[in-house]
Amino acid sequence: MEYRKMGKTGLQLSALSFGSWVTFHKQIDDKISDELMGIAYDNGVNFFDNAEVYAGGESEKMMGRVLSQKKWDRTSYTISSKAYFGWRGKQNKPNQTGLSRKHLTEACHEALERLKTDYLDLYFCHRPDKTTPIEEVVQTMNTLIQQGKILYWGTSEWSGVEIMEAHRISEKYRLIGPSVEQPQYNMFERKKVEGEFLEIFKNVGMGTTIWSPLASGLLTGKYNDGIPNDSRFTLEGYEWLRDQWVMQDKINRVQQLGAIAKVLKVSTASLCIAWCIKNPNVTTAILGATKKEQLIDNLTAVQTLSLLTPEIMEQIEGILESKPKLPEW
Numbered sequence: 001m002e003y004r005k006m007g008k009t010g011l012q013l014s015a016l017s018f019g020s021w022v023t024f025h026k027q028i029d030d031k032i033s034d035e036l037m038g039i040a041y042d043n044g045v046n047f048f049d050n051a052e053v054y055a056g057g058e059s060e061k062m063m064g065r066v067l068s069q070k071k072w073d074r075t076s077y078t079i080s081s082k083a084y085f086g087w088r089g090k091q092n093k094p095n096q097t098g099l100s101r102k103h104l105t106e107a108c109h110e111a112l113e114r115l116k117t118d119y120l121d122l123y124f125c126h127r128p129d130k131t132t133p134i135e136e137v138v139q140t141m142n143t144l145i146q147q148g149k150i151l152y153w154g155t156s157e158w159s160g161v162e163i164m165e166a167h168r169i170s171e172k173y174r175l176i177g178p179s180v181e182q183p184q185y186n187m188f189e190r191k192k193v194e195g196e197f198l199e200i201f202k203n204v205g206m207g208t209t210i211w212s213p214l215a216s217g218l219l220t221g222k223y224n225d226g227i228p229n230d231s232r233f234t235l236e237g238y239e240w241l242r243d244q245w246v247m248q249d250k251i252n253r254v255q256q257l258g259a260i261a262k263v264l265k266v267s268t269a270s271l272c273i274a275w276c277i278k279n280p281n282v283t284t285a286i287l288g289a290t291k292k293e294q295l296i297d298n299l300t301a302v303q304t305l306s307l308l309t310p311e312i313m314e315q316i317e318g319i320l321e322s323k324p325k326l327p328e329w
């Protein structure tokens, strides 16, 4: 495993990490999550990602149960939570969502309880909250750090302007600003990481814990010939995800990426994850998996990274930029 400094901080995260969105509680039980976290940890993964909203709090509870059974040295790994959406779904009342001091503080306490830990290594604002002053958010995160309840704080899916505003406020009041952003990044979603954030990487030194490196599985090639029965895109409530990703143009490109992977003798998933961590502005790519074979395959991305020569990167770029083929009339 390779370890990378998270932006300008002293914290080192494994280039591949492991998250629980959709999978924990909904698709996999304690036994499988125990097995998957064990495989991840044994392969050097030191960051486990979670959020209050995942499975309405059940994902954090499951990770908490696994961690307390594993008895790993708490100093050998990092865990996160994220607040914004609340965990009660439609039952959320005012103050049970958003980034107010009240919700950020209470969500932190709840995450600590569910994850059975004394502190979160990383605590994210899961989305920007346009109804809460940024001063309140920065002050609250700074206080949680002073209280020892969190070690670093970050943002997720914030715009570059919103991130810079948080930095302006933290400098103005001499508070600790956000040191990491959690954006989506994969071969089909590149705008923020490769565009909007470039100045922030250069001038502020922000780390990134990127999500959906496989576009929810599309970039494994598993959807090339239709939608397999036990896959994410068949899940009730996730039709929007299927509709977002399953398009013929994208499938055509995944097939071409598969041809490169074949020449390199790696899986398409491994190639596509390696491509994400090839970007030096990516601190860690958060993996998701429902089966141990998937996770073992995905973890090979660390080795596949060395196969991504400038020539291969150029070939990949050609596929990603190529215009979709016109139908034959």
Ligand SMILES: NC(=O)c1ccc[n+]([C@@H]2O[C@H](COP(=O)([O-])OP(=O)(O)OC[C@H]3O[C@@H](n4cnc5c(N)ncnc54)[C@H](OP(=O)(O)O)[C@@H]3O)[C@@H](O)[C@H]2O)c1
Pocket (backbone or CB within 6 Å): 018, 019, 020, 021, 022, 023, 027, 049, 050, 126, 156, 157, 182, 210, 211, 212, 213, 214, 215, 216, 217, 218, 220, 222, 230, 231, 232, 233, 269, 286, 287, 288, 289, 290, 291, 293, 294, 295, 297, 298
């Ligand atoms: N901050 C945010 O807003 C945000 C949003 C989303 C995710 N995240 C974080 O990022 C993590 C990863 O996101 P993600 O789960 O969307 O990642 P992903 O890698 O894009 O998708 C993972 C899913 O793809 C399928 N898959 C993975 N590897 C495979 C393989 N080798 N072969 C076949 N199928 C494979 C599995 O689903 P099936 O087996 O069900 O098909 C797996 O659960 C999440 O757990 C969460 O921690 C954060």
